[in-house]
Amino acid sequence: MSTQQIDTSINSLLPTGKQEYTITVYTENQIGILNRISIIFSRRKINIHNLNTSPSEVPGIHRFNIVIEETDEVLKKLVRQIEKQVDVLKAYYNTNDEIIWQEMALYKVPTDAIAEKAKVERLLHQFGARAVAIRKDYTVFETTGHREETDKLIEALEPYGLIEFVRSARVAIIKDSSGFHSKVKEFEKRQPSEEVIENEFLDKQEEVFTM
Amino acid sequence: METLEITKEEIKQEPKNATNVTGSVALLEILLAEKVKTIFGYPGGAIMPIYDALYDYRDKLEHILVRHEQGSIHAAQGFARTSGEVGIVFATSGPGATNLVTGLADAMIDSTPLVCITGQVFAHLLGTDAFQETDVVNITTPVTKWNYQITDATEIPSVLAKAFYIARSGRPGPVLIDITKNAQIQKFDFEGYVPCNHIRSYRPKPIVRPEYLEAAAKLINEAKKPFVIFGQGVILGEAEKEFKAFIEKSGIPAAWTILGLSALSTDHPLNVGMLGMHGNYGPNVLTNECDVLIAVGMRFDDRVTGRLDKYAKQAKIIHLDIDPSEIDKNVKSTVPVWGDCKETLPMLTKLVDKKTHPEWLARFEDLKQKETETCFNKDLRPTSDTLSMGEVINLLNELTDGNAVIVSDVGQHQMVACRYAKFNQTRSNVTSGGLGTMGFGLPAAIGAKFGAPDRDVVAIIGDGGFQMTLQELGTIMQNDVNVKIIILNNEFLGMVRQWQELFNERRYSFTDIQSPDFVALAASYRIAGQRVSERDKLKDSLKQMLEHKGAYLLEVMVGKEHNVFPMVPQGCSVSEIRLS
Numbered sequence: 001m002s003t004q005q006i007d008t009s010i011n012s013l014l015p016t017g018k019q020e021y022t023i024t025v026y027t028e029n030q031i032g033i034l035n036r037i038s039i040i041f042s043r044r045k046i047n048i049h050n051l052n053t054s055p056s057e058v059p060g061i062h063r064f065n066i067v068i069e070e071t072d073e074v075l076k077k078l079v080r081q082i083e084k085q086v087d088v089l090k091a092y093y094n095t096n097d098e099i100i101w102q103e104m105a106l107y108k109v110p111t112d113a114i115a116e117k118a119k120v121e122r123l124l125h126q127f128g129a130r131a132v133a134i135r136k137d138y139t140v141f142e143t144t145g146h147r148e149e150t151d152k153l154i155e156a157l158e159p160y161g162l163i164e165f166v167r168s169a170r171v172a173i174i175k176d177s178s179g180f181h182s183k184v185k186e187f188e189k190r191q192p193s194e195e196v197i198e199n200e201f202l203d204k205q206e207e208v209f210t211m
Numbered sequence: 212m213e214t215l216e217i218t219k220e221e222i223k224q225e226p227k228n229a230t231n232v233t234g235s236v237a238l239l240e241i242l243l244a245e246k247v248k249t250i251f252g253y254p255g256g257a258i259m260p261i262y263d264a265l266y267d268y269r270d271k272l273e274h275i276l277v278r279h280e281q282g283s284i285h286a287a288q289g290f291a292r293t294s295g296e297v298g299i300v301f302a303t304s305g306p307g308a309t310n311l312v313t314g315l316a317d318a319m320i321d322s323t324p325l326v327c328i329t330g331q332v333f334a335h336l337l338g339t340d341a342f343q344e345t346d347v348v349n350i351t352t353p354v355t356k357w358n359y360q361i362t363d364a365t366e367i368p369s370v371l372a373k374a375f376y377i378a379r380s381g382r383p384g385p386v387l388i389d390i391t392k393n394a395q396i397q398k399f400d401f402e403g404y405v406p407c408n409h410i411r412s413y414r415p416k417p418i419v420r421p422e423y424l425e426a427a428a429k430l431i432n433e434a435k436k437p438f439v440i441f442g443q444g445v446i447l448g449e450a451e452k453e454f455k456a457f458i459e460k461s462g463i464p465a466a467w468t469i470l471g472l473s474a475l476s477t478d479h480p481l482n483v484g485m486l487g488m489h490g491n492y493g494p495n496v497l498t499n500e501c502d503v504l505i506a507v508g509m510r511f512d513d514r515v516t517g518r519l520d521k522y523a524k525q526a527k528i529i530h531l532d533i534d535p536s537e538i539d540k541n542v543k544s545t546v547p548v549w550g551d552c553k554e555t556l557p558m559l560t561k562l563v564d565k566k567t568h569p570e571w572l573a574r575f576e577d578l579k580q581k582e583t584e585t586c587f588n589k590d591l592r593p594t595s596d597t598l599s600m601g602e603v604i605n606l607l608n609e610l611t612d613g614n615a616v617i618v619s620d621v622g623q624h625q626m627v628a629c630r631y632a633k634f635n636q637t638r639s640n641v642t643s644g645g646l647g648t649m650g651f652g653l654p655a656a657i658g659a660k661f662g663a664p665d666r667d668v669v670a671i672i673g674d675g676g677f678q679m680t681l682q683e684l685g686t687i688m689q690n691d692v693n694v695k696i697i698i699l700n701n702e703f704l705g706m707v708r709q710w711q712e713l714f715n716e717r718r719y720s721f722t723d724i725q726s727p728d729f730v731a732l733a734a735s736y737r738i739a740g741q742r743v744s745e746r747d748k749l750k751d752s753l754k755q756m757l758e759h760k761g762a763y764l765l766e767v768m769v770g771k772e773h774n775v776f777p778m779v780p781q782g783c784s785v786s787e788i789r790l791s
Contacts, residue, residue: 028412032348032358039353080536086357086377089412191411194369199362201334201393208335208393 017071020049022099022172025064025082026056026089026184029196033087037064040081046070050103052169058184060193061089065172089187094174101172105150106132107141108164109157114139120160127153138163230401234364234394235264237401238328241371242272244404247299249273249290249661251283255303256343258330260395262301275661275690278682280307282654284314285680288323289658292641293616293666295449297378298658300327305343308350308389313648315354315385320645321470322447324383326374334362334391347389356384364397372407381415382534383447417535417549424555427529427546428562430503434527436571437463438501440486440494440515443470443644444508444532444552451475451637453556454507460560462567464575466494468509469625470644473634477613483575487515488779489626492586492788493578495779498523499786500574505529508552511541512645521784531555585790586776591631597770598746600627600699606750607669607697608633610757615667616641618659620652620676623705626775628671638663650679656694657686667695667757674700674726684736687762695756696740696764698729701771709774733764740764 027033034053041048049067056063070078075093082091111134114120124131127149129141143150150167174180201208232240238261242250250272254262265274277283280302287298302308308329318325332341348360357377359370367390374386431437445454451474458465458475464483465475475482484491486498495517498504504526509515516522519541530537530544531552538547548555590601604627607615613633618641619625625642634640641659643651656670677698687694704722711719733740739759743752749767756763779788 031360032352035349035352043353077536077540080540084534084536086410086413187411193411197363197366199334199337201362201391202337203335205335208333 018069019071020067020069020096021075021093022096022101022170023064023066023068023075023079023082023091023093024172024174025066025091027062027064028087028089028193029055029060029062030087031196031198033062033085036085036087037066037082040078041066041068044074044078046074046078050169052171056184057181058188060188061184065170067170092174094172098176099172099174101146101170102144103147103150103167103170104142104144105153105165105167107143107153107157107162108138109141110161110163111135111137111139113160117160120157123153123156127156129153231398232401233260233264234361234367234390234397234399235261237364237367237399238371238390238395239264239268239272240401241368241404242299243268245297245375245406247272247297249275250299250301251275251277251286251290251658252301253277253280253283253303253307254301255307255330257304257332257392258301258307258328258395260392261328261330261390273661274301275657275686277654278685279680280310281313281650282657282680282683282686284311284318284325284327285648285651285654286658286661286683286686287325287327288314288318288321288651289618289641289655289660290662291323291325291658292655292662293638293659294662295638296324296662297375298323298325300325302327303330303343304332304347305345307343308347309345311387312350312354313646315351315387317643317646317648317651318385319354319356321643322383322443323385324378325385326371326378327385327387329387329389330395331360331389331391333393335393337362337391347387351387354385355387358387358389360389360391361394362391364394364399367394368401368404369407372405373410376407376410377413381413416533416551419548419550419554419558421558423546423548424558424562427505427548428559430527430529430546431461431463431505431559432564434503435568436497436501437461437503437505437568438494438497438526439463439465439505439507440468440498440509441465441471441474441507442468442509443474445471445474446637448508448533448551448553450508450551450553450556453553453560455479457556457560457563460565461563462565463505464568464572466491468512468515468644469629469640469642471509472629472632473637473639476636477632477634481572484579485630487512488517488781489630489775489777490515490779491579491630492582492777492790493575495777495785495788496578497574499525499784501526503527503529505531506542507531507556508533510537513541516541517779517783517785517787521786531559582777582790590627595770597773598744598749598767599773600624600769601631602746603697603699603749603753603767603769604628604631604671606753610750610753611667611669615639615669616659616663618642618652618656618668618670620670620672621647621649622673622676623701623709623773623775624671624673624699626706627699649676652676653680653696654683654686656696657683657690657692660692660694668693669695669697671697671699673705674698674702674729675704675724677729678724678726681732684733684738688736688738692762693760694762695759696733696762697756698764698766699769700726700729700766701769701773702726703771705773706775708772712772712774713780729764729766738762738764740766742766742768744768
């Protein structure tokens with residue numbers, strides 16, 4: 001991220017005005033839709049910073065959150081390309097100040113370090129970390145927040161022996177969206193989604209041959 | 212006894228698709244229900260059950276056996292382009308399917324409606340690197356409007372219905388359906404076919420917003436130098452009449468992209484010619500002089516716009532397109548008009564004033580005069596020893612009177628054919644525009660003939676492109692396809708050679724291509740033909756070709772180092788177009 005900022009300041013020909021955007025996409029629950037959406041970015045050599053895809057509150061409809069860094073002009077075009085896909089219901093894009101977002105992180109640290117050093121306990125407290133598993137040899141903590149906050153806790157825990165760390169993609173709510181829930185629900189009610197048909201034959205060799 | 216009779220009665224009343232058929236039979240019944248008549252295909256292991264079922268449908272479904280799967284898809288494209296119907300392709304898994312990729316990419320960028328059926332290995336073998344297994348759905352995702360893999364026969368009716376609907380609605384495009392072998396042989400209760408006319412996540416046509424049309428009409432009515440540029444959207448939207456009515460009422464000169472060619476007859480007084488890199492002089496220069504530019508069903512390809520930051524900067528731009536993602540993609544519009552031009556054009560025609568623009572039209576005429584002196588005379592009535600491509604097209608126009616379907620391949624001959632061919636009716640120009648696929652011409656001509664069986668189909672192909680798909684001469688032979696093939700042979704990969712001459716100091720790096728004896732080659736396929744290199748024999752040889760019953764190959768030896776001009780060099784503005 002920092003190199004990119006330096007580059008832009010040195011070379012004024014580079015497109016300026018890049019910033020972090022969160023793209024929200026409602027899609028059908030279809031095999032292959034993830035690929036259809038992701039190639040829209042890879043075709044243009046745009047890196048996806050993080051991506052979350054999960055069922056929305058309405059069964060049959062999935063919601064994607066995709067975070068990339070680009071200009072407003074490029075975003076407009078990307079979102080239109082996404083919406084053009086047959087299995088996409090709707091796509092939006094927002095800057096960071098237009099959304100509320102969170103990322104979840106899990107930290108695995110040696111239990112000894114916490115038991116022995118009061119400082120660690122204080123630290124975890126200070127960052128609002130919550131223990132989700134306590135074992136004899138390790139303890140797993142969870143925090144939820146923005147990237148900078150989780151980064152800071154990693155830094156703070158490092159000296160005490162951080163064993164493993166993972167963070168989720170961003171989940172985001174659009175501030176000025178009024179009533180997506182009711183809209184999506186109404187939509188699904190009017191035109192129910194189709195069932196996803198998966199390959200049921202992968203472990204049924206003989207049955208297939210005698211079909 | 213009695214029960215047996217009743218059963219017979221039932222069979223008589225109900226078509227055999229009533230119950231319990233194989234996936235393959237259901238597929239063919241669906242094709243019949245969709246009024247498919249012609250399939251272009253090539254059999255293979257994973258699609259054998261469908262071909263076995265097809266054996267019983269030979270009297271209802273015409274199957275054209277090609278010589279290579281690329282030939283089948285280009286033929287289906289040619290068919291779709293002349294007929295306006297969905298082209299159908301059958302291919303097997305693995306190499307059969309991957310051979311379709313070029314055609315899919317071509318159909319995707321040129322918005323050609325296709326439904327391609329590929330066989331696939333048994334569902335239980337997916338992901339095991341089975342014989343002729345390839346991940347076709349993922350390979351073709353970027354080059355299809357939609358694709359889907361069927362692993363269970365019960366999916367066939369609804370998926371095929373969606374496939375046809377998606378391929379032909381909105382901005383058309385290719386759809387690929389991959390069917391595993393088990394689904395082809397699996398029996399299921401087929402309760403008849405219900406065509407699809409709605410998919411909840413898919414909006415084929417944007418809602419037309421009248422306020423934008425009003426804004427567009429206001430700009431047009433105030434314009435002094437309005438200019439219409441149109442593309443294939445007019446043909447795909449079947450809006451040729453509506454388009455003609457619009458330009459005739461508003462009196463606005465109109466120029467075309469090569470895929471828009473033939474939507475408006477070439478001798479219409481308001482038709483001012485071709486846009487783009489090798490387009491006509493006037494339309495290119497005046498793009499940068501007009502005050503309102505009205506783009507109809509075209510997508511501002513870089514070969515049309517030249518350098519974007521110097522493209523029509525002085526003009527207000529009105530962009531009519533059915534695909535919202537095309538608006539503002541390359542050129543920012545002042546007034547976007549989303550919608551099907553079949554709907555939007557009549558609305559716009561109603562709002563515009565009846566007008567003529569004689570002075571503005573005279574500007575086009577002036578520049579045409581300049582182009583006549585420098586290019587037309589040299590191309591169409593040359594005095595050189597060698598024949599020119601232009602004079603061949605010119606004589607062909609004379610003999611066909613602009614009634615033929617012209618299929619071109621890619622390269623210099625394509626630009627010459629598009630610049631000079633005369634057209635009286637729509638869906639007459641078949642060429643690979645967006646992808647520029649060499650080898651497209653011959654197979655596309657085969658399909659074009661099936662799509663327009665009552666019309667003369669003339670394929671104009673270069674010596675390079677012809678050698679990319681010449682195996683399809685076998686298809687022409689076996690199916691008695693009456694196509695006329697003109698090879699414009701300059702013994703070079705001419706377009707690349709032209710660039711090497713102009714921009715690489717004549718360093719002719721691997722553009723000097725040798726050819727077989729094309730006439731003898733055709734003869735070996737039992738196709739008549741001759742070679743001509745003299746001017747005084749050219750017209751007669753063209754006549755002979757057109758009058759011949761059945762396919763004919765005419766090889767015309769043309770000047771080796773002729774160039775196509777005018778030309779907008781890459782990286783230049785359209786107004787910097789060069790006449791020599």
